[in-house]
Each structure stands twice: as structure tokens, then as C-alpha cells.
Amino acid sequence: MKLHPDEVVLITGCGSGIGKALARAFHQHGVAVCATARRLPTMDDLKSEGIQTLALDVTQAQDIARVLSDLAASGRTVGMLVNNAGYGAMGPLLDVPSEQWQRQFDVNVFAPMALTRAVLPSMIQRRRGTVVNISSVSGVMPTPFAGAYCASKAAFNALSDSLRMELRPLGIDVVTVQPGGIQSSFGDRAADDVNLAPDSPYQAVREGVLSRANESQAGAMPADVFARTLVQQLDRPVRPAVIRLGEKSRMLPWLKQYLPTAMLDRILSKRFQLDRLT
Numbered sequence: 001m002k003l004h005p006d007e008v009v010l011i012t013g014c015g016s017g018i019g020k021a022l023a024r025a026f027h028q029h030g031v032a033v034c035a036t037a038r039r040l041p042t043m044d045d046l047k048s049e050g051i052q053t054l055a056l057d058v059t060q061a062q063d064i065a066r067v068l069s070d071l072a073a074s075g076r077t078v079g080m081l082v083n084n085a086g087y088g089a090m091g092p093l094l095d096v097p098s099e100q101w102q103r104q105f106d107v108n109v110f111a112p113m114a115l116t117r118a119v120l121p122s123m124i125q126r127r128r129g130t131v132v133n134i135s136s137v138s139g140v141m142p143t144p145f146a147g148a149y150c151a152s153k154a155a156f157n158a159l160s161d162s163l164r165m166e167l168r169p170l171g172i173d174v175v176t177v178q179p180g181g182i183q184s185s186f187g188d189r190a191a192d193d194v195n196l197a198p199d200s201p202y203q204a205v206r207e208g209v210l211s212r213a214n215e216s217q218a219g220a221m222p223a224d225v226f227a228r229t230l231v232q233q234l235d236r237p238v239r240p241a242v243i244r245l246g247e248k249s250r251m252l253p254w255l256k257q258y259l260p261t262a263m264l265d266r267i268l269s270k271r272f273q274l275d276r277l278t
Contacts, residue, residue, distance in 0.1 A: 021224045086108050
């Protein structure tokens, strides 16, 4: 992977899981990394390993401006942006409150686009650069009890496709990564964020609702394996437009494409206990 001496890989969401593993994988690959997260202390281990760390709340415009200003002041520019920070609002759509919907799209759609737009002028001027969007296979095959999250990732997939076509003539690559199950703390946080009202009709299948929050952790690929494999794929002379890695990352899109909708609905309804409500 060739970056100019003044270019860095800027990665969001490096406080844990995939982001932390990606920071290490890029660093071990020999490229300069700027790892970011909302809380700086969560990256103390990365800093001790020689990786630059900066605090960044991706939903705050002033944070984005500060990080890019800090990089510029040190003579650095962004050669590759990895939009990894994400959030999952779980629960039946009936029970997800408006503020959770707003946060879901703020973090997973609006924030990465704001950061992307902030780094693009320099990339366009140089006519080189790469944007890597860490989306999800959930944006390809939605499931019950994760509708807000699936919708945000479907939107992220769509905007990534448009961005790829728009930026290619300007010398900039856009790669969409659609992981399946990857070992991380995301599943634990998702379980903590499950929305299920006390009087919800889905209380009768509470176990099924909660199981969706942790679904991605069953048989999941270790985050460090995912990160190393992704970095290797990004180092190819010709990068794939879409990269799928992790448990069920290929199977689920195949099922969505080829199974009749009624059959797939029945399978998912049974998996998450919706059939018990009838």
C-alpha cells in the first residue's frame, strides 16, 4: 500500500473492536495511521504502540475541523479515510423512539458523509485518495428487530455506490466493506441499546428480540483476522468495489437475492420467534 510520506490513513471508531484492530493492521503494514475515537483514553494502547491518536466525535463538525487542522499543522494530509465508527439501535421498529432514529442516521450516515466531504477537497486537488466505508451485510439483508440499523446501513451502501461512481473520474477510489459476523464489543453495546417498551406486543418474544442484538457474534471472525485480511485486499493494485468478510457475509446476500421473499420472511420470523405471535 503506497501512500506519500505526508499522507496518513485516518480511521474512525478506534476505541475498540474493528477500529482498533484496523489501526494496528495498517500500522503493522507500514503506513502512517491516525486513529480516532470519541474518548482519547480508549486508545492509550494504540498510542503506546506508536500510533497517532486524536479525539474525534464524528457527529461534531468542530471535531472534524480540529482533527484535519491538527493533521495539517503537522504537515500531514489524509491519503485514505476509513469510515468505521458506527452505532446500532436494536429493537422492534414500533419501539425505537425518534431520538434513536436520529442518532442512528447521524452516526452511520450523516457523520461519515460529513467527514468524507471534509477530506475530499485535498484528495481532489491531488487526484489521488481512497475512501473505505465500513458498512454491513445487514444493509443488504434486513432482519426483524434491527430495522433502524439495517436501514442506516442500506443507506450507507447506496451512498457509497453513488460516491464510487462520482469520484472515480477524479482519481479517488471508494471501497464498500460489508462485514458479516466480526468479534467485537458491538454486540454487547447493541444488547445494551435494545428498545423494547414495557407494553410492547413484542414482550411475548423478548428472547427473540434480544437474540438479534447478539446475532453478529455467533461464530464471528476475530477482529484482528478481519483487519489483516481487509488491509491485504486494500493493498491490491486493483481493489474490489465491494468487500465481504466475516461469518455469513456471502451467504446472507445470496439468500436475499435468490430465495423467494415469502420463504425468507418465514425463515427469519422463525429464527427471531415472530411466528409465536400468530
